[in-house]
Amino acid sequence: MDFPTNGCALVAGGSGGIGRAVIRRLAEQGSDVAFTYRGNKDSAEEALREVSARGQAGYAIKVALEDDKSVAESIGHAVGALGPLHTLVYAAGPYIDMRYISQVTPDKFRSVMNQDAIGCYGLIHAALPRLRETKGAIVVVGTPAIRRYATRDILSAAPKAAVESVMKGVAAEEGRFGIRANMVGVGLLTDGMFHRLMETGDFDEKYLEAARRNLALKRLGTAEDIAEAVLFLASSRARWITGQTLMVDGGYAL
Numbered sequence: 457m458d459f460p461t462n463g464c465a466l467v468a469g470g471s472g473g474i475g476r477a478v479i480r481r482l483a484e485q486g487s488d489v490a491f492t493y494r495g496n497k498d499s500a501e502e503a504l505r506e507v508s509a510r511g512q513a514g515y516a517i518k519v520a521l522e523d524d525k526s527v528a529e530s531i532g533h534a535v536g537a538l539g540p541l542h543t544l545v546y547a548a549g550p551y552i553d554m555r556y557i558s559q560v561t562p563d564k565f566r567s568v569m570n571q572d573a574i575g576c577y578g579l580i581h582a583a584l585p586r587l588r589e590t591k592g593a594i595v596v597v598g599t600p601a602i603r604r605y606a607t608r609d610i611l612s613a614a615p616k617a618a619v620e621s622v623m624k625g626v627a628a629e630e631g632r633f634g635i636r637a638n639m640v641g642v643g644l645l646t647d648g649m650f651h652r653l654m655e656t657g658d659f660d661e662k663y664l665e666a667a668r669r670n671l672a673l674k675r676l677g678t679a680e681d682i683a684e685a686v687l688f689l690a691s692s693r694a695r696w697i698t699g700q701t702l703m704v705d706g707g708y709a710l
Contacts, residue, residue, distance in 0.1 A: 458691035459487045464538035467491040469548030471499035473647035477679035483510035490515040490534035521575030528582040541586040546596040554608040572615035591634025593690045600641040600709035627699030636698040638689040643705025647679035672707025
């Protein structure tokens with residue numbers, strides 16, 4: 457088994473496209489899965505059904521990750537319901553408006569940083585004592601924009617750069633307790649925020665065609681592509697890998 461046979465994984469952002477794909481793969485690997493969601497109850501209920509259909513137990517938690525007290529309590533509830541925490545996946549974050557820096561107000565920037573970077577930090581901080589008990593793994597979802605900046609993408613690049621620094625710090629400081637921490641950089645997908653970005657006009661066919669030309673593999677990715685990388689880094693197959701960022705982006709950040 458690539459994951460412990462007892463205990464659970466916790467996926468933050470489990471109602472989103474990437475989170476849902478990660479949940480499915482964890483359940484297929486024989487792991488019970490708890491997950492957080494912010495407001496999409498229908499998607500959360502469907503995720504629970506997907507876990508159950510794969511023969512595993514699921515546990516859904518509605519919580520805002522920037523609420524430190526509620527996050528700590530939620531982790532306790534998940535462990536109480538499903539057993540020791542062996543894997544933490546951060547696949548959460550707010551919808552990102554594609555805007556030039558000159559168009560992003562300080563209040564908007566502050567709000568996104570709070571939801572994403574501070575939310576991720578609070579989740580990891582609350583989970584560390586539980587992960588020490590199991591010598592567990594953390595995988596956070598990031599962006600290739602921290603390596604190759606794309607115009608109008610500051611609200612994605614800035615918080616994820618902070619998250620990457622936190623991940624490296626955790627890897628350096630918590631390795632003595634057996635904890636591993638890694639990041640997956642998510643390229644342009646046909647899942648997740650893609651459809652909303654098309655609806656708002658932030659993406660259009662001209663933009664997508666240019667994006668494909670910039671990719672070494674000449675195609676957009678899927679949530680399943682990301683989930684496979686997350687599962688590998690979280691699993692025992694990656695037992696000597698920590699503090700790394702793996703770009704799963706079709707070659708965008710080359």
